[in-house]
Amino acid sequence: MITIKEIAKLANVSPGTVDRVIHNRDGVSEKTADRIKVILKEHNFKVNRIAQSLAMKKKYTIAVLLPHYDEEDSFWKAPLEGIEKAKEEVRSFGVVVETFSFDQKNSSSYIKSFEQLLKTKPQGVVLVPTFKQETRRLTNILLQENIPFVFLNIALSGYGNLSFIGQDSFKSGYLSGKLMQLCLNEGDDILTIHSRSNLSNFNNISQRTKGFDCYFKENGLKNTNHYIEIEDFWDTKKVKVSIEMALKSIPKIRGIFVPNSRSYIIADHINDYRDKVPFLIGFDLTEHNAQALVDDRITFLISQKPFQQGYRAINSLSKFLLYSTPPATEILSSIEIVTKENIPDYRQKEHAIFL
Amino acid sequence: MITIKEIAKLANVSPGTVDRVIHNRDGVSEKTADRIKVILKEHNFKVNRIAQSLAMKKKYTIAVLLPHYDEEDSFWKAPLEGIEKAKEEVRSFGVVVETFSFDQKNSSSYIKSFEQLLKTKPQGVVLVPTFKQETRRLTNILLQENIPFVFLNIALSGYGNLSFIGQDSFKSGYLSGKLMQLCLNEGDDILTIHSRSNLSNFNNISQRTKGFDCYFKENGLKNTNHYIEIEDFWDTKKVKVSIEMALKSIPKIRGIFVPNSRSYIIADHINDYRDKVPFLIGFDLTEHNAQALVDDRITFLISQKPFQQGYRAINSLSKFLLYSTPPATEILSSIEIVTKENIPDYRQKEHAIFL
DNA sequence: CACAGTTCCGTGTGCGCACACGTAAAAATA
DNA sequence: TATTTTTACGTGTGCGCACACGGAACTGTG
Numbered sequence: 001m002i003t004i005k006e007i008a009k010l011a012n013v014s015p016g017t018v019d020r021v022i023h024n025r026d027g028v029s030e031k032t033a034d035r036i037k038v039i040l041k042e043h044n045f046k047v048n049r050i051a052q053s054l055a056m057k058k059k060y061t062i063a064v065l066l067p068h069y070d071e072e073d074s075f076w077k078a079p080l081e082g083i084e085k086a087k088e089e090v091r092s093f094g095v096v097v098e099t100f101s102f103d104q105k106n107s108s109s110y111i112k113s114f115e116q117l118l119k120t121k122p123q124g125v126v127l128v129p130t131f132k133q134e135t136r137r138l139t140n141i142l143l144q145e146n147i148p149f150v151f152l153n154i155a156l157s158g159y160g161n162l163s164f165i166g167q168d169s170f171k172s173g174y175l176s177g178k179l180m181q182l183c184l185n186e187g188d189d190i191l192t193i194h195s196r197s198n199l200s201n202f203n204n205i206s207q208r209t210k211g212f213d214c215y216f217k218e219n220g221l222k223n224t225n226h227y228i229e230i231e232d233f234w235d236t237k238k239v240k241v242s243i244e245m246a247l248k249s250i251p252k253i254r255g256i257f258v259p260n261s262r263s264y265i266i267a268d269h270i271n272d273y274r275d276k277v278p279f280l281i282g283f284d285l286t287e288h289n290a291q292a293l294v295d296d297r298i299t300f301l302i303s304q305k306p307f308q309q310g311y312r313a314i315n316s317l318s319k320f321l322l323y324s325t326p327p328a329t330e331i332l333s334s335i336e337i338v339t340k341e342n343i344p345d346y347r348q349k350e351h352a353i354f355l
Numbered sequence: 356m357i358t359i360k361e362i363a364k365l366a367n368v369s370p371g372t373v374d375r376v377i378h379n380r381d382g383v384s385e386k387t388a389d390r391i392k393v394i395l396k397e398h399n400f401k402v403n404r405i406a407q408s409l410a411m412k413k414k415y416t417i418a419v420l421l422p423h424y425d426e427e428d429s430f431w432k433a434p435l436e437g438i439e440k441a442k443e444e445v446r447s448f449g450v451v452v453e454t455f456s457f458d459q460k461n462s463s464s465y466i467k468s469f470e471q472l473l474k475t476k477p478q479g480v481v482l483v484p485t486f487k488q489e490t491r492r493l494t495n496i497l498l499q500e501n502i503p504f505v506f507l508n509i510a511l512s513g514y515g516n517l518s519f520i521g522q523d524s525f526k527s528g529y530l531s532g533k534l535m536q537l538c539l540n541e542g543d544d545i546l547t548i549h550s551r552s553n554l555s556n557f558n559n560i561s562q563r564t565k566g567f568d569c570y571f572k573e574n575g576l577k578n579t580n581h582y583i584e585i586e587d588f589w590d591t592k593k594v595k596v597s598i599e600m601a602l603k604s605i606p607k608i609r610g611i612f613v614p615n616s617r618s619y620i621i622a623d624h625i626n627d628y629r630d631k632v633p634f635l636i637g638f639d640l641t642e643h644n645a646q647a648l649v650d651d652r653i654t655f656l657i658s659q660k661p662f663q664q665g666y667r668a669i670n671s672l673s674k675f676l677l678y679s680t681p682p683a684t685e686i687l688s689s690i691e692i693v694t695k696e697n698i699p700d701y702r703q704k705e706h707a708i709f710l
Numbered sequence: 711c712a713c714a715g716t717t718c719c720g721t722g723t724g725c726g727c728a729c730a731c732g733t734a735a736a737a738a739t740a
Numbered sequence: 741t742a743t744t745t746t747t748a749c750g751t752g753t754g755c756g757c758a759c760a761c762g763g764a765a766c767t768g769t770g
Contacts, residue, residue: 001446003756014720019758027718050408050447051756054725091356092405092726175696182537215696334699337692341530341570344689358726369750374728382748406726409755447756 002043010043011036022047053093053322060095060321062314063122065113066152067130068101072234074286075261075306076101079152082310083126090318097314098122105197107131114138124317125149129156148320150327152313153306154203162320163327165313167304169204172335173211173259176281179300179337180255181215183279184223188254191246191277194229195260208259208283225257226250233265240269247273255279264288267297285338293340305333357398365398366391377402408448408677415450415676417669418477420468421507422485423456427589429641430616430661431456434507437665438481445673452669453477460552462486469493479672480504484511485556503675505682507668508661509558517675518682520668522659524559527690528566528614531636534655534692535610536570538634539578543609546601546632549584550615563614563638580612581605588620595624602628610634619643622652640693648695660688 004022008015013032020028021036022045028036039045064083069076080099087097098120102113110131117125118141125142129135129151139159142149150163180190192209216223230242243266247253254277258266263282270277278299282289285303292298316327338344359377363370368387375383376391377400383391394400419438424431435454442452453475457468465486472480473496480497484490484506494514497504505518535545547564571578585597598621602608609632613621618637625632633654637644640658647653671682693699 001449001756005756015757016721016759017719020719023758025759029718032718046446048447048756050405051725052758053405054409054727054755055757055759057725057758091401092403094725171696175694178694178696332700334691335697336689337694337697339530339533339692341526341533342690342692345687356726360726370727371729371751372749375749378728380729384748387748403726406755407728409725409757410727410729412728412755449755 001048002045003048004045007036007039007043007045010039056094056322058094060124060318061120061122062090062095062097062124062126062317062321063117063120064097064099064126064313065110065117066099066101066126066128067104072288073262074288075284077286078306079310079313082307082312083314085307086311086314086318090314093318093322095318095321102130104130107134110134111138122147124321126152126313126317127161128152129154129159132156135159148317150313150317152309155330156203163316163329163331165309165316165331166333167204167309167335168332169207170211170214172283172302172304173208173213174215175211175335175337176208176257176259176300176302177212177215180212180257180279180281181219181221181223183299184255186222187252188223189250189252190223190225190255190257191243191250191253192225192227192257192259193243193266194227195233195262196229196231197233205259212257212259224252226253233262236269239265243269244273247277251276253277255281258282261286261289263298263301264292267292271297285343290343293338293343296340299339301338303336303338305336309333356403357400358403359400362391362394362398362400365394411449411677413449415478415673416475417445417450417452417479417481417672417676418472418475419452419454419481419668420465420472421454421456421481421483422459427643428617429643430639432641433661434665434668437662437667438669440662441666441669441673445669448673448677450669450673450676457485459485459556462489465489466493477502479676481507481668481672482516483507484509484514487511490514503672505668505672507664509556510685511558518671518684518686520664520671520686521688522559522664522690523687524562525566525569527638527657527659528563528568529570530566530690530692531563531612531614531655531657532567532570535567535612535634535636536574536576536578538654539610541577542607543578544605544607545578545580545610545612546598546605546608547580547582547612547614548598548621549582550588550617551584551586552588556615560614567612567614579607581608588617591624594620598624602632606631608632610636613637616641616644618653618656619647622647626652640691640698645698648693648698651695654694656693658691658693660691664688 004015004018008018011018013036017028017032018036021033066079067076083097083099090097100113100117103109111134125147127149135156136159139149143160148162150165151161153166155164155166213225216225226246228242228246230239233239256266256277261284263280267280280298281300282298283302285301289298289301293301312331316331319325320327359370359373363373366373368391372383372387373391376388421434422431438452438454445452455468455472458464466489480502482504490511494504498515503517505520506516508521510519510521568580571580581601583597583601585594588594611621611632616639618635622635635653636655637653638657640656644653644656648656667686671686674680675682
């Protein structure tokens with residue numbers, strides 16, 4: 001590990017001059033700059049990030065705005081944990097992370113939390129752009145203030161975000177289609193269950209559905225896909241009635257597709273029909289879903305590594321602030337197929353990184 | 356982020372004393388130590404790892420010994436890349452990583468490379484314990500010299516290793532069984548193809564096979580599993596003859612299970628039988644296998660995150676050397692199901708961590 | 711030639727911490 | 741009480757780098 005000081009000695013200059021060359025600051029004659037550059041390359045010099053961080057006294061604040069989670073819909077727990085993990089790690093680098101949350105069903109809480117967020121004077125923002133119109137307003141403010149921001153989980157385009165961290169929803173739906181087909185026989189039908197109350201996450205859900213249908217179309221399969229829409233998944237009675245109605249009127253249904261993160265609720269309600277409808281594919285490895293998977297009430301879950309997504313949002317934004325290295329415009333996490341047999345061990349809190 | 360100096364001021368002592376308390380060094384009266392401890396807790400003090408690394412001038416060397424890879428069997432490419440990635444990151448922390456490789460089929464090259472490795476006077480070793488007996492000799496040396504070491508990819512027990520980084524081979528085989536069952540109908544048979552030349556990796560392979568069989572047994576399935584053993588996968592003619600013989604004599608075979616990383620070779624040879632034997636399950640996402648997957652010649656690949664495994668081997672050992680935090684005795688990576696539809700994007704070089 | 715302006719580069723300090731060293735004060739011993 | 745030993749703590753330096761400051765050497769101008 002060669003140091004600036006050593007390079008300086010080799011080039012017969014002072015460490016300060018080498019530093020100037022490394023950072024392309026002016027004040028160095030072309031001749032000596034070239035000479036130093038050669039030596040730097042020769043010795044494969046890389047700045048010691050550790051020392052660099054210590055020396056750069058600049059502090060950064062990253063503010064995060066995401067939906068809060070509860071017992072019933074704990075999807076946002078994992079991203080938050082990833083964010084907390086990253087928060088600890090970047091602390092030593094002089095990056096402070098402030099988290100704000102809002103109600104997914106309430107756009108004004110989105111706005112309000114954002115206003116709180118702005119008060120921290122962040123140098124970077126992580127946003128889950130749940131509401132399209134409101135997001136336009138918020139991002140306009142950020143653009144005006146020259147605050148870089150990334151989108152997490154929901155991919156909106158044309159908003160000037162630095163990056164999107166999430167999944168390819170269409171592809172994950174497409175994959176679900178394949179898995180469903182693998183389960184079914186030729187004459188079997190499918191039931192897709194939507195939730196009206198999930199408008200906020202409409203983007204991902206609809207892309208998943210499209211991908212799912214696309215798989216069957218592209219492969220010339222003739223299994224019919226029936227749709228029902230349930231207003232509110234929490235209304236136990238309505239859910240049960242709706243499902244029973246569908247299953248009774250269409251006895252060919254053998255598989256159920258739930259393109260949101262609450263397939264466990266559906267699983268709860270088809271216990272009586274398990275023999276007739278043995279296959280259920282859902283999304284996201286929340287605790288409830290995991291339990292249903294273990295209990296054989298869900299066949300497949302498609303997961304998107306939410307912990308990593310949270311972690312990477314902070315990580316990539318920090319890198320950008322600290323070293324001006326812009327992240328990829330799309331950071332897509334792998335689409336994981338989770339079954340009862342390969343469900344990850346929860347005791348191992350994802351993989352810890354460093355520090 | 357409160358600093359030692361600030362804590363010192365609050366406690367009316369010098370930074371040196373605070374440092375002593377933090378590291379449980381003696382030379383501090385119990386009274387003042389307690390006082391300082393209270394203040395540390397109150398302010399939730401955490402050492403700044405960055406500054407700590409810079410101040411600790413101790414240098415560590417980690418030596419790695421793994422099989423080399425070639426065009427045909429590139430399995431070990433990914434772990435090496437993970438190691439290289441980690442190597443870059445830990446460099447700033449004063450950890451140097453030296454890599455050595457050996458021939459999987461030649462135990463004396465294993466020994467020889469190890470001897471080379473020892474010359475670097477490593478403070479930690481990453482080992483792929485390919486040969487049992489020889490490994491005993493090597494680990495005895497390491498134990499004697501008090502050099503901590505971890506096993507990568509192959510789980511041997513009772514050798515005094517600090518940790519094992521790899522997969523649960525039995526579980527991954529078990530999962531393969533489930534996937535196979537999902538593909539097959541009741542009366543279908545299975546062909547499992549072993550490779551004699553893979554003795555070195557015998558542990559993983561046999562565990563996978565056991566897990567595979569176990570799935571069928573546990574679930575009371577009656578699909579017969581036929582075994583053939585091919586001496587050398589590279590002997591194209593023999594491979595073809597062996598497979599054809601099996602498929603012709605047992606027409607009920609509809610699925611093939613290849614418990615090693617070279618299923619693509621098998622895939623190459625069953626083109627003529629694709630209609631009759633549509634399902635092939637193999638292991639490890641090497642480039643060749645990935646290509647076969649994309650071309651629909653392989654149905655499922657079970658992958659084990661080899662990049663992450665390499666990364667974590669270095670990572671956990673570094674943590675141990677730097678901060679004396681011992682890693683989990685088993686670091687098992689998730690068992691990934693890879694299909695044509697969710698094959699990861701190779702352009703995105705796994706996920707970069709920090710620095 | 712004197713002067714100011716510019717170009718180019720060296721010096722010094724501090725980031726937060728670890729640790730060696732030094733030194734008062736307290737305790738033990740003579 | 742004088743002296744040694746031990747205890748308890750303060751001080752100083754350096755890790756590798758960024759950056760502010762200052763100054764020497766050079767250039768141009770009257």
